[in-house]
Amino acid sequence: MTPPAEHARRILVVEDEPHLAAGVVENLRAEGYEVDSVADGRRALEWLQRQSCGLVLLDVMLPEVDGFTVCRTLRERGDNTPVLFLTARGDPADRVRGLEAGGDDYLAKPFHLQELLLRVRAILRRWDWYQSASAAAGLLRFGGNEVDFRAFRARAWNGMTQELTEKEAMILKVLAERPGEIVSREDLLERVWGYDVFPSTRTVDNFILRLRKRFERDPADPRHFLTVWGVGYRFMTEDET
Amino acid sequence: MKAPRLFQLTALALVLVSAVEVGWWLLDQHRFAVDKVREMHEVYEQQVVAAQALLDAKVPAAYVHGLLPSVIVTNQHAALSPQVDRQLIAEEQRHIAQYAWEGSFFIIALAACIAVIARALRAEARVIQEQESFLALVSHQFKTPLASLQLSLETMAMRPLSPEHVRALIDRMLSDLARMERMVTQILESMRLDRGRIELRSEPVDLGGAVARVIAGCAERAAKERITVSADIERGLQVRADPLALDVILRNLLENALAAVAPVGGGTIAFSARQAAGGEVELTVRDSGVGFRTGDAARLFQKFTRLHPGGGSSHYGTGLGLYIVRRLMQLAGGRVSAQSAGAGQGASFVLTWPAGASRPDAAPGAADALEPPARGEHS
Numbered sequence: 359m360t361p362p363a364e365h366a367r368r369i370l371v372v373e374d375e376p377h378l379a380a381g382v383v384e385n386l387r388a389e390g391y392e393v394d395s396v397a398d399g400r401r402a403l404e405w406l407q408r409q410s411c412g413l414v415l416l417d418v419m420l421p422e423v424d425g426f427t428v429c430r431t432l433r434e435r436g437d438n439t440p441v442l443f444l445t446a447r448g449d450p451a452d453r454v455r456g457l458e459a460g461g462d463d464y465l466a467k468p469f470h471l472q473e474l475l476l477r478v479r480a481i482l483r484r485w486d487w488y489q490s491a492s493a494a495a496g497l498l499r500f501g502g503n504e505v506d507f508r509a510f511r512a513r514a515w516n517g518m519t520q521e522l523t524e525k526e527a528m529i530l531k532v533l534a535e536r537p538g539e540i541v542s543r544e545d546l547l548e549r550v551w552g553y554d555v556f557p558s559t560r561t562v563d564n565f566i567l568r569l570r571k572r573f574e575r576d577p578a579d580p581r582h583f584l585t586v587w588g589v590g591y592r593f594m595t596e597d598e599t
Numbered sequence: 600m601k602a603p604r605l606f607q608l609t610a611l612a613l614v615l616v617s618a619v620e621v622g623w624w625l626l627d628q629h630r631f632a633v634d635k636v637r638e639m640h641e642v643y644e645q646q647v648v649a650a651q652a653l654l655d656a657k658v659p660a661a662y663v664h665g666l667l668p669s670v671i672v673t674n675q676h677a678a679l680s681p682q683v684d685r686q687l688i689a690e691e692q693r694h695i696a697q698y699a700w701e702g703s704f705f706i707i708a709l710a711a712c713i714a715v716i717a718r719a720l721r722a723e724a725r726v727i728q729e730q731e732s733f734l735a736l737v738s739h740q741f742k743t744p745l746a747s748l749q750l751s752l753e754t755m756a757m758r759p760l761s762p763e764h765v766r767a768l769i770d771r772m773l774s775d776l777a778r779m780e781r782m783v784t785q786i787l788e789s790m791r792l793d794r795g796r797i798e799l800r801s802e803p804v805d806l807g808g809a810v811a812r813v814i815a816g817c818a819e820r821a822a823k824e825r826i827t828v829s830a831d832i833e834r835g836l837q838v839r840a841d842p843l844a845l846d847v848i849l850r851n852l853l854e855n856a857l858a859a860v861a862p863v864g865g866g867t868i869a870f871s872a873r874q875a876a877g878g879e880v881e882l883t884v885r886d887s888g889v890g891f892r893t894g895d896a897a898r899l900f901q902k903f904t905r906l907h908p909g910g911g912s913s914h915y916g917t918g919l920g921l922y923i924v925r926r927l928m929q930l931a932g933g934r935v936s937a938q939s940a941g942a943g944q945g946a947s948f949v950l951t952w953p954a955g956a957s958r959p960d961a962a963p964g965a966a967d968a969l970e971p972p973a974r975g976e977h978s
Contacts (some may be wrong), residue, residue, distance in 0.1 A: 375746075375747065376741050377744075377747040377750075377771050377774070377775060378743065378747045378750060380748055381665070381747060381750035381751055381754060381771070382750065384754065385750075385754055385758075388758060397862075410705075446739050446742035446743055446746070447739060466748035467742045467743065467745075467746035468742055468745045468749045468750075469746065469749075469750075470749070471749075471750060471753035471754060471757060472753070493676075547833070592807065
């Protein structure tokens with residue numbers, strides 16, 4: 359389930375520590391967000407099945423079902439609601455686990471209130487952009503592929519249906535907005551992730567490889583997702599040859 | 600590498616070299632003994648040859664034997680005395696046996712040294728690993744109240760707040776600080792227990808009085824969390840324990856129960872004690888809190904176990920409280936167990952002290968109690 363536009367400013371806080379939950383909820387409300395909170399993973403999944411929101415603030419160490427599992431379950435359901443992990447374990451391995459589970463960002467406890475609010479704003483802004491851009495141009499056709507940005511789904515040139523992850527769809531959207539132009543890796547990182555969530559721009563390369571596998575007839579000899587050495591990528595809607 | 604470890608490794612290397620040297624020395628001594636006996640044998644053989652030459656030169660046999668006592672003469676034929684031969688063999692064996700004994704002693708001593716050093720090195724590596732994981736866990740536990748404190752303070756710094764809101768934030772911060780203080784106390788207690796630094800006294804302690812003191816200490820917190828704490832303990836019931844350790848045990852049990860009841864929005868905690876058959880004293884702490892899955896009963900008492908039974912009970916725990924309870928009960932010769940019908944069903948903890956200090960007249964099994972009867976009117 360993808361959040362409808364009217365729920366874009368609604369946030370679900372999933373935190374089992376009562377003081378932290380109360381503090382975060384109060385501050386987000388003071389910023390004008392509509393906020394709900396639950397104290398364990400199972401209730402979070404139940405809530406998200408019934409309702410929708412623009413962002414989930416998700417603690418990792420939760421009773422019943424842990425945060426990573428909640429996020430993974432959400433993605434398996436096809437729910438692309440952005441997730442910001444909050445956790446006391448700040449080591450890089452944990453961070454990577456969170457992002458692999460489908461999280462959008464990761465904030466280690468104890469955190470600065472300002473930083474939390476900035477990140478929330480950044481995630482919602484990127485999401486806003488994606489949604490309004492998808493509303494304006496919901497379909498993309500290139501080389502026999504057809505991508506539906508709103509449904510996060512595509513039909514590839516070989517007739518296969520492809521379910522896109524939120525990040526794949528966002529990268530494709532950024533590239534499709536500027537067909538034929540060079541888009542730098544940093545630009546992609548900034549537009550899709552916001553800032554240095556990932557250790558390197560190599561992550562972008564991995565996502566491009568995934569897009570090539572989905573949409574190129576010969577991923578080893580790409581016609582649409584072209585690498586511009588040392589700079590970034592160029593997206594071509596039609597074959598150059 | 601740290602200096603002591605370098606020292607241990609150097610000592611280990613020296614001892615290993617010494618062991619090899621002792622082995623080589625043993626082999627050398629064996630060879631030396633064999634060589635020496637062979638040389639002596641050759642000298643005696645030369646004497647036999649000389650004696651035979653004298654005999655052949657018609658020197659009288661008696662004179663030859665007088666000159667060379669190791670040689671015996673029969674029918675003008677010289678030969679080595681069998682007694683000398685036996686002596687030589689005995690000499691060789693004595694020599695070898697002496698070094699075999701001495702050598703084995705050294706080898707055993709050196710092997711013992713190697714074992715001691717290797718053991719120390721292994722133990723040290725384990726201690727370092729335990730300390731590292733302990734530190735990682737402890738710092739992780741502190742991050743939650745720290746995050747809450749920081750959030751409250753930054754909220755106060757950033758926003759204009761009503762006096763009521765400020766008051767609520769201050770209460771929240773005080774509670775976070777109290778939580779951190781409890782964590783520090785528990786960490787220090789468990790560290791002292793791990794190092795075996797605690798020396799426990801063993802004296803009769805009035806159980807009812809100890810329970811009442813601990814309940815009074817937590818009364819304010821219990822009231823705030825809407826938890827009723829009650830005690831039903833027979834007057835004069837005693838256990839044989841260290842009064843301070845008993846306090847720590849009861850306080851940790853009560854805090855554990857408070858943490859279990861608070862997330863369900865209040866409830867009850869009941870202490871009850873009785874004298875069991877055989878003179879043992881049994882104290883039961885029953886709470887109406889979040890409970891735990893039946894299979895988790897044993898894990899509860901392990902270090903850093905914090906179960907998540909469904910109500911967010913992780914709020915107050917360090918994962919050390921019940922570990923401390925179990926260690927102290929073990930040191931006092933008692934035991935502790937936990938039961939719960941399942942998540943959300945409450946839990947009960949049963950502590951059992953061995954017979955010895957309880958009212959000796961209360962049960963026949965307690966007749967050998969060391970203390971005089973506290974009250975003698977019951978039969």
